[in-house]
Amino acid sequence: MARITMLFVGIILAVFASSQSVSFNCQYVTGGWGTLTNIYYCHAANSLNVTSLDEVKVNSISGMHSAGYDSDNVEYLNVYNKGKMSFFPIGLNKFFKNLKGICIGKMGLQEIHQSDLKDFPELVDLRLYDNQLEIIENDLFIFNPKLDSIFLNSNKISQIDPNVFDNLPKLSSLYLDSNACISFNAVNSESQVQMIIKKVKLQCTNANNSNLTQKVKNLEIESKTLNSTKLNENLQNLENDIKGSKFSNSFQNNLQDLKATVRTISTDEHFIDLKTKITTLKKDADFIKNAISESDQKLSKLIKDTTTTLKDIDAKNDQNFGAIMKFIEKLDKKMEAMHGYLVEIDSVQVKLMNKIDKIESGNDHN
Structure with missing residues (x-):
């Protein structure tokens, strides 16, 4: 009721x-x-x-x-x-x-x-x-x-x-x-x-x-045509630029000459040659660092642009994303290894300079 x-x-x-x-x-x-x-x-x-x-x-x-x-x-x-x-x-x-x-x-x-x-x-x-x-x-x-x-x-x-x-x-x-x-x-x-x-x-x-909406639609269309083969090709070219650059052979030759010179030091005339080779080696190393730094910037931009583009693609068009990211990670590790190699070179240079100083001090004393 x-x-x-x-x-x-x-x-x-x-x-x-x-x-x-x-x-x-x-x-x-x-x-x-x-x-x-x-x-x-x-x-x-x-x-x-x-x-x-x-x-x-x-x-x-x-x-x-x-x-x-x-x-x-x-x-x-x-x-x-x-x-x-x-x-x-x-x-x-x-x-x-x-x-x-x-x-x-x-x-x-x-x-x-x-x-x-x-x-x-x-x-x-x-x-x-x-x-x-x-x-x-x-x-x-x-x-x-x-x-x-x-x-x-x-x-x-x-x-x-x-x-x-x-x-x-x-x-x-x-x-x-x-x-x-x-x-x-x-x-x-x-x-x-x-x-x-x-x-x-x-x-x-x-x-x-x-025009924003249309621009985004165009970007999505372009993104959907992006494939791992083309992206891998672009990234591989960048890696080849680093590995096969013009300074690579010269650097290796100077390093070998330097090691040979150190083993055969016996008279004062070798000191000039040794210092010259160390200076050349240091220039080569600095050149490598600068080149790698520039390549790092290019690589970082490419990775950033690629990641941003790929993450915006619908899941159904994103089948290659995992493989591409693994490739990028692999390339990053190679870059880190190259940096580690340069650190080792710096360490060798310091040791060599110390040896040269000791030898020069001994000659001055004589």
């Missing part, structure tokens, strides 16, 4: 409510939404017409609750294709205090703000798909750190703040397909979510650049 009375009061309030308010007539159902299973939710059954900010305040919520349930048990609100709702309703939390999910789909929603969502700290699932959203602002989800699934697909979004998805450690599904600046989805995959976030930062953070 009490439930029937509450229903009757709700209907009366809905009939006499001000035109500047929102009234929901709920069909209460138990079911599942995404990762939320076996939850009690409100399915809005009445037609709405919210076209101005003066009309967004929730005035009443009516409907017959299931046995043993009341408004405090409602964890999800579903409003889909029930007229027009240009702006997010204000005051939902006063009626439904424990919402974990909200769906406003195909309602012509034009804006969504941080203030609209701040009263729902337990929000896990947010669905605002098939609307008229154009901008996703900074810190939109700052009060909703538990969000697991966000649906913003089928809107007109052309600008997304680059940090809007930060501080959402549980985000595993992100739907952004069929928008002006991006059209990708990630479903139950944190790695795919991170890939889409990178695309957002690249494609959706400059609303004033009308």
